[in-house]
Every structure is written in structure tokens, then in C-alpha cells.
Amino acid sequence: MTGLRARLRAVQTWQITLGLALLVLGFLIAAQLASERPRVRYTTQERSPLVDAVRELQAQQEDLKSAILGLRQEIQDGEGQGEGSALLVRQLNDQLQQARLAAGLVALTGPGVVFRLEDGTSGSSGSRGESIVTAKDVRTLVEELWLAGAEAVAVNNERVLAGTAFLDIGGSVLVNSAYLAPPYTVTAIGPANLYARVSASRGFVELYRVRTQKGGIVLTYAERDGLRVPAFAGTVNLSAGHPVPSATPSGPASDAPAGTP
Numbered sequence: 001m002t003g004l005r006a007r008l009r010a011v012q013t014w015q016i017t018l019g020l021a022l023l024v025l026g027f028l029i030a031a032q033l034a035s036e037r038p039r040v041r042y043t044t045q046e047r048s049p050l051v052d053a054v055r056e057l058q059a060q061q062e063d064l065k066s067a068i069l070g071l072r073q074e075i076q077d078g079e080g081q082g083e084g085s086a087l088l089v090r091q092l093n094d095q096l097q098q099a100r101l102a103a104g105l106v107a108l109t110g111p112g113v114v115f116r117l118e119d120g121t122s123g124s125s126g127s128r129g130e131s132i133v134t135a136k137d138v139r140t141l142v143e144e145l146w147l148a149g150a151e152a153v154a155v156n157n158e159r160v161l162a163g164t165a166f167l168d169i170g171g172s173v174l175v176n177s178a179y180l181a182p183p184y185t186v187t188a189i190g191p192a193n194l195y196a197r198v199s200a201s202r203g204f205v206e207l208y209r210v211r212t213q214k215g216g217i218v219l220t221y222a223e224r225d226g227l228r229v230p231a232f233a234g235t236v237n238l239s240a241g242h243p244v245p246s247a248t249p250s251g252p253a254s255d256a257p258a259g260t261p
Helices: 002-010 013-103 135-147 194-199 202-214
Strands: 108-118 152-155 166-169 172-175 178-180 184-189 218-229
Touching (some): 135 152, 194 218
């Protein structure tokens, strides 16, 4: 017992401390190695599923890219079709506008001539009735303007159409269901030489010679560059006329009456 104590006393304190430190260090190294084994084993086991997941995500990404490109192409095709539809709409609108112009449903401006028909005091025979402007006088002047190349005509701002009638009603003229009182202003838009062409026509010369020089009515004119002819303000109703059927693949529609071979 006495010898053991003597030996323990002979051991230095630093040696004890160093031994304890080495013991603790060895324990820590062993614990670290023990914890690394499951991690390495876990990483090795999970690597293959992760690679598969990455490949699957890449495949999905490629599919999405293809879908995006397909949708972009569909959008471009739709835009092309939309441009074609817009062009068709513009063409139809242009045709509709031309039809409105031809039907007199649009106001027009341009160069032309203005005639003024007024009642006179008396004719060459002294009759008051001969010096009054009649519907026939107005109608004759309008017809001669059409024949001379007028594109639009109005009488006292009443647009004249293909179906416009001129009737004497008392001391006025009925035009498009409108009662017009004298004097009558006939406005016509047409080529620059419209007055020269109408004044050289036989019907106008006859009108001027018979109704102005003999009848006593007053006919004056003026050429203008900025004339305005209003649009037709009434309604266009067709009760007896019907559109002609369009041609069929088997051939054009026949105008022969029923029962005709």
C-alpha cells in the first residue's frame, strides 16, 4: 500500500491531464466516425432516386417547351386568320359604302352646277299659267343632268334617286313625298364640264327655248367647286321587287315562267 502511494505521488500532474485529454479526443473521433457511416450510407442509397427525379423533371420541361412552341404557332396561325378576316371585313365595308353611294344614302361634295327655276310674270301669249314652273320642267332638267354625267342631284336639298317622282300638287312640286315650293334650286355634282355638256343637249335646249323664251319662266345657273348634295333622308322600302337568286352549281337561275319547257 505504501509503495503504491509512493508511485502515484511520483506521477506528474501534467501526465494525468494529457492522458485524460487523449482519452476524450479518442472518444470524440470514435463518435464522429460512427455518425459518418449512416450519412454516407444514406447518401449512397438516395442518389439513384434523385437522379431519376431529375431526369423526369427534365423530360417534363422538354414537354412544356414543346407545348409552348405549339401554342405560339397556334397563336400565329390565329393572328393570320384574323388578318384575313379583317381584310374580308374591310372589303365588305368598302362594297357596302359603294352601294350606299350608288343608292344616294351618303352626302356628297364636289364640283358641279346649280340651276334655279323661277316663275315668270307671264308667257309670250300673256298667259300666267305658262310662266309657272311645273314638275315636268324640273324633271326634264334633272333627266338632262343625269344624261350629261351628273353623279348626284338634289332639288331644294331633296336628294333625287332612281325612283324619285315629280308631281304637280297645287302650286308646288312633290318630290320624294316632300312638297317643294318655288323657286326650285337644282344642284348637281359631276365632271368639270357638266354645264357645257348639259347645255349642249337637245332636251335642255328645247326646255330653254320653249319654257324660258316662250313660256316666260326664269332659268339661271352658276358653276361651283364646293357644292354639297345631301343624303336621301327617306326610307327605301321595296314591296314588289325581290333579289335575283344567285347562280347554283347546276347552272344559273332560270327566268322562264313555270311550265315553260
